[in-house]
Amino acid sequence: MSEPLLEVSQLTLDYNLGSRKMRALDRVSFSLDKGQVLGVAGESGCGKSTLGLAIIRLLPKVAEIRRGEIVFDGRDLLKLSEAQMDREIRGQKIAMIFQNPQNALNPVFKIETQMIDILRVQDKYQNPGNRKRRQDFRQQAIERLKGTGIADPAVRVSNYPFEFSGGMKQRVMIGMALSSGTSLLLADEATTALDVTIEAQINRLITELAAEYGTSILYITHNLGVLSEMADRIMIMYAGRIFEMGWTKSVLGSPRHPYSTALLESLPGRQTRGKRLLSIPGFVPPLDRLPGGCSFHPRCPFAEEVCRQEVPPLIEVDKGHWSACLFDQKRGRQKWKWI
Amino acid sequence: MLKYIIKRTLWVIPTLVGVLIILFSLTYLMPGDPASIMLGPRATPELVEDLNKRMHLDRAMPVRLGYYLLGVAKGDLGTSVWSGHKVSSLIADALPHTILLAITSLGIAALIGILLGTFAAVRRESPIGGVVTIFSLLGVAVPDFVAALLLMLLFCVQIPLLPALGAGVEGDLVDIAVHLILPATALGIGWVGYLSRLNQESMLDVLDSDYIRTARAFAVPKRAIAYRYALKNAVIPSITVIGLGVGKLLGGAVFVEIIFSRPGLGKLIVDAVYARDFPVVQGGILVATILFVFANLIADISYAFVDPRIQYD
Amino acid sequence: MKTDTINQTKAGMKSTQLTLKRKWSDTLRVTLRSVVKVKGGLWGGIFVGIMLVCAIGAQWISPSDPNAQDIVHRFAGPSLKHFLGTDYLGRDILSRIIYGCRIAVMVAFGAVTLSAIVGVFLGVMGGYNEGKKIDYFIIWLFDIVRSFPQIILALAIVAVLGPSLLNVVFALAFTAFPFYGRLARAKTLSVKEADYVKAAEAMGLKRIKIILRHITPNILAPVIVCLGMDMATMIIWESGLSFLGLGVRPPTASWGIMLRNGYKYILTSPLMILWPSVAIAVAMVAFSLFSEGLRVALDPKERER
Numbered sequence: 034m035s036e037p038l039l040e041v042s043q044l045t046l047d048y049n050l051g052s053r054k055m056r057a058l059d060r061v062s063f064s065l066d067k068g069q070v071l072g073v074a075g076e077s078g079c080g081k082s083t084l085g086l087a088i089i090r091l092l093p094k095v096a097e098i099r100r101g102e103i104v105f106d107g108r109d110l111l112k113l114s115e116a117q118m119d120r121e122i123r124g125q126k127i128a129m130i131f132q133n134p135q136n137a138l139n140p141v142f143k144i145e146t147q148m149i150d151i152l153r154v155q156d157k158y159q160n161p162g163n164r165k166r167r168q169d170f171r172q173q174a175i176e177r178l179k180g181t182g183i184a185d186p187a188v189r190v191s192n193y194p195f196e197f198s199g200g201m202k203q204r205v206m207i208g209m210a211l212s213s214g215t216s217l218l219l220a221d222e223a224t225t226a227l228d229v230t231i232e233a234q235i236n237r238l239i240t241e242l243a244a245e246y247g248t249s250i251l252y253i254t255h256n257l258g259v260l261s262e263m264a265d266r267i268m269i270m271y272a273g274r275i276f277e278m279g280w281t282k283s284v285l286g287s288p289r290h291p292y293s294t295a296l297l298e299s300l301p302g303r304q305t306r307g308k309r310l311l312s313i314p315g316f317v318p319p320l321d322r323l324p325g326g327c328s329f330h331p332r333c334p335f336a337e338e339v340c341r342q343e344v345p346p347l348i349e350v351d352k353g354h355w356s357a358c359l360f361d362q363k364r365g366r367q368k369w370k371w372i
Numbered sequence: 373m374l375k376y377i378i379k380r381t382l383w384v385i386p387t388l389v390g391v392l393i394i395l396f397s398l399t400y401l402m403p404g405d406p407a408s409i410m411l412g413p414r415a416t417p418e419l420v421e422d423l424n425k426r427m428h429l430d431r432a433m434p435v436r437l438g439y440y441l442l443g444v445a446k447g448d449l450g451t452s453v454w455s456g457h458k459v460s461s462l463i464a465d466a467l468p469h470t471i472l473l474a475i476t477s478l479g480i481a482a483l484i485g486i487l488l489g490t491f492a493a494v495r496r497e498s499p500i501g502g503v504v505t506i507f508s509l510l511g512v513a514v515p516d517f518v519a520a521l522l523l524m525l526l527f528c529v530q531i532p533l534l535p536a537l538g539a540g541v542e543g544d545l546v547d548i549a550v551h552l553i554l555p556a557t558a559l560g561i562g563w564v565g566y567l568s569r570l571n572q573e574s575m576l577d578v579l580d581s582d583y584i585r586t587a588r589a590f591a592v593p594k595r596a597i598a599y600r601y602a603l604k605n606a607v608i609p610s611i612t613v614i615g616l617g618v619g620k621l622l623g624g625a626v627f628v629e630i631i632f633s634r635p636g637l638g639k640l641i642v643d644a645v646y647a648r649d650f651p652v653v654q655g656g657i658l659v660a661t662i663l664f665v666f667a668n669l670i671a672d673i674s675y676a677f678v679d680p681r682i683q684y685d
Numbered sequence: 686m687k688t689d690t691i692n693q694t695k696a697g698m699k700s701t702q703l704t705l706k707r708k709w710s711d712t713l714r715v716t717l718r719s720v721v722k723v724k725g726g727l728w729g730g731i732f733v734g735i736m737l738v739c740a741i742g743a744q745w746i747s748p749s750d751p752n753a754q755d756i757v758h759r760f761a762g763p764s765l766k767h768f769l770g771t772d773y774l775g776r777d778i779l780s781r782i783i784y785g786c787r788i789a790v791m792v793a794f795g796a797v798t799l800s801a802i803v804g805v806f807l808g809v810m811g812g813y814n815e816g817k818k819i820d821y822f823i824i825w826l827f828d829i830v831r832s833f834p835q836i837i838l839a840l841a842i843v844a845v846l847g848p849s850l851l852n853v854v855f856a857l858a859f860t861a862f863p864f865y866g867r868l869a870r871a872k873t874l875s876v877k878e879a880d881y882v883k884a885a886e887a888m889g890l891k892r893i894k895i896i897l898r899h900i901t902p903n904i905l906a907p908v909i910v911c912l913g914m915d916m917a918t919m920i921i922w923e924s925g926l927s928f929l930g931l932g933v934r935p936p937t938a939s940w941g942i943m944l945r946n947g948y949k950y951i952l953t954s955p956l957m958i959l960w961p962s963v964a965i966a967v968a969m970v971a972f973s974l975f976s977e978g979l980r981v982a983l984d985p986k987e988r989e990r
Contacts, residue, residue, distance in 0.1 A: 091588055124590035131589075136582035141604050141678065151590040158591070209590065383828070390829030401845045512973045513966035515921040517928060521948060521958050529951055619834065626836055627925055631948065641837060642929060645844040653844070657837055665832045 038216060038249050039065040044101035046087060055320035057083045059273040070250040072264030074257050078317045080273040081253045085219040089129050090118050120158050128210035132222035134202035138194040144205060145190040148174035151209055177208035181238060200231035211242045218243060221253045236263055258300050261285050269293045272317060272328040275347055279354030289356035292329050335360050377673055384665055391661050395654055396440050449655035454647050459655035470636035474621035477556035481563035482614050489571025494598045504568045511565020517627030520558035527554060537633040555632045559625060563617060567610055575606040608678055615671020619664035726978025732971030739783045740790035747780035751938040760954045769960050772946060782964050784938035793919035796857035797912050804865025805908060809896055812873025827863035835860040843931045850933045853926055857919055868911060872904035906983045913976030917969050924965055940964055
């Protein structure tokens with residue numbers, strides 16, 4: 034469990050939009066062990082998705098990595114060539130599934146066509162020279178679909194994506210993404226667009242398959258409730274920075290950052306029954322107009338002068354529990370409490 | 373989908389009936405007395421009456437409509453008032469010229485347009501984007517008959533390279549091809565501009581889409597993504613446009629045919645209008661319209677095959 | 686009691702009508718301003734403006750009488766007296782281009798307006814009576830007319846009615862109205878589900894009033910965009926029909942007639958073809974840029990970009 038699979042250190046990334054420059058990730062450092070599930074949470078626009086795309090190196094052209102490393106399996110992914118990424122990493126060791134299953138599959142090709150294409154690419158890189166027939170790949174595609182619990186896979190495989198429901202499409206994506214060779218799965222809001230019951234089913238499927246193959250997961254979501262059930266560790270992000278990181282139990286049980294607390298309080302759940310849910314005033318600031326100091330201070334009821342001046346460092350406040358709140362670090366957590 | 377295709381096909385019938393009615397009433401209103409045109413000013417009243425009887429011109433309008441519909445149903449489009457030839461054989465002579473012109477110009481235009489648009493979208497920094505802009509500007513600014521006149525001015529008058537008039541000697545393929553160059557270019561420029569811009573835009577949209585990102589995330593090579601995945605999506609809007617274009621050109625190559633004196637369907641109709649030869653006008657328009665209707669039908673149906681998503685009611 | 690409320694509401698509606706009317710001039714100003722902001726929209730606007738000025742003020746702007754013949758100086762090249770030279774009858778080409786602009790704008794504007802009025806009327810009627818017999822009849826009518834290749838239908842109509850300015854306008858309008866009709870029908874289908882229409886229906890307002898006051902104003906934006914684009918097409922077709930001798934009659938100055946004469950004298954005087962071609966090209970680009978600007982300006986989704 035303690036062997037790190039992925040180590041991101043000091044990752045800093047800008048979007049260059051004409052004259053404007055937006056810092057989408059600011060000195061982001063974390064590690065993910067083999068077989069572990071790391072949940073990344075935060076409101077939209079806080080850099081979660083950028084992080085996922087940076088790891089698999091599919092950032093839009095306007096993105097520019099300023100500094101930092103992404104060490105995966107002992108190698109810095111940022112130093113690999115595009116060809117190496119294609120040959121060894123993308124779809125092989127690292128797979129990614131995206132938020133909107135409606136658009137994630139090409140609408141004008143059958144499921145089998147798309148799956149066979151991907152399986153063929155993977156096979157070409159894994160066993161060069163050894164050519165399989167289309168029929169073999171088709172069989173393989175059916176096996177994958179069966180593994181994700183799609184009924185009647187041999188028939189469904191020749192359907193078009195529009196004949197599948199959202200949950201089914203996400204199952205197809207999972208079937209394409211997860212195999213015995215996958216060591217890291219990046220799930221970017223993979224279940225956000227789905228119904229709650231379907232969401233639970235899909236999450237269970239992801240966890241089960243990942244456990245079977247020993248795959249680590251970077252699970253990106255804005256829903257802390259989902260993470261409490263499936264994540265080993267949780268990382269809270271805000272405006273491109275890590276605010277809090279630690280074991281699920283300690284982050285959710287005794288959060289050390291007002292922002293994490295606010296996220297938790299805004300969640301309907303057992304403890305909050307009968308109480309009014311909290312809604313955080315204000316909104317995530319646009320990345321090209323971040324306030325100085327702690328970027329959360331305009332929305333934070335505990336902000337003091339020092340929060341406006343200094344950028345809070347990420348400090349280990351408890352064993353394996355890191356937080357970036359100056360107020361908490363100076364005064365202790367008893368001093369602040371949301372209503 | 374089958375239901376949609378059947379419905380779409382059946383809808384052609386009432387439309388064509390309407391077309392026939394409009395056509396008939398148009399030519400009914402057309403000035404000029406066919407009998408005196410055919411027989412000349414010195415015809416005896418008996419001869420005129422006889423002819424009128426033969427062509428049912430002495431009957432009431434609904435009866436004439438009935439005779440007309442009956443004739444069309446039997447494939448009889450009447451006889452030219454001027455030449456006495458069967459209208460159907462006149463059209464059969466003219467049609468190949470028009471079809472050849474329409475298919476050549478639109479086929480080449482579609483090929484060039486789609487290739488240009490795709491390249492311009494895939495290689496955003498290359499100068500191909502500029503070429504697309506020039507073509508689409510030309511397509512907007514120079515309608516086909518103006519293009520035909522300018523091309524004729526340039527390549528037949530100023531630099532006498534290519535033949536100006538006619539469709540070439542029958543059977544001589546080289547001659548026919550040489551006579552095709554200018555008309556096809558005049559018709560095609562606008563389509564190149566339109567199709568390249570259309571394809572460039574839809575290709576750019578597609579390349580930004582989620583499913584292309586999915587394919588990238590699974591290491592499908594960039595070239596395969598552009599030319600296998602994205603192209604099929606991006607070409608969908610062009611298909612309808614090309615289908616409409618075929619129909620339009622089959623019936624609408626009028627100006628180019630007149631200017632280059634190509635004996636096609638458009639020229640046949642316009643010459644008949646000049647001569648008040650109404651059976652030829654009627655038959656020519658009917659055939660042009662039927663071709664147009666079926667080209668649209670085929671475009672709609674092929675669209676349904678390419679894009680399985682379409683929802684039909 | 687009941688009539689009271691209705692009267693009150695009617696009064697209320699009248700006042701909103703007034704404010705709406707006052708707002709229309711504002712809307713026009715705002716729209717034009719955003720048209721100009723769109724890339725190319727400014728140039729389109731300027732040239733469309735120049736064309737309108739030429740069309741309206743042809744008799745004051747053009748340097749000489751477009752029909753004054755000067756046989757001695759026929760086929761003359763550009764000179765100080767005739768900036769663009771003269772044609773086969775020694776008429777001043779520049780003046781004829783300017784007068785031709787008047788014909789082009791008149792025909793195009795007339796045809797576009799007429800077809801839009803008829804099309805919108807039928808389209809709204811069909812859309813408002815969705816699924817009823819009249820709706821099917823209107824759809825059928827649209828589809829029949831759309832089945833003809835447009836230019837062929839137009840020339841057949843002119844052939845029947847005889848070539849003249851009014852008949853060209855009518856023929857072109859007849860070929861184009863189904864396109865407005867289909868647009869209007871589709872928009873009506875969505876607008877008629879809106880709450881304010883349902884409210885007006887619930888208040889027992891007469892259908893004709895609902896259609897005139899509540900539906901029609903709300904479907905006009907796309908129709909106006911379509912008008913702008915169609916102006917260019919209609920100008921082409923006016924020239925085309927005149928080129929075939931089936932448009933306005935000579936000696937009226939029309940770009941199409943000028944091209945027809947140029948075609949006759951293509952071996953003698955290339956300039957006779959060149960100038961009207963340039964005029965048509967400028968008009969096409971101007972109206973396309975302007976209508977593209979109009980489209981972006983009237984589309985709230987596009988405006989945000």
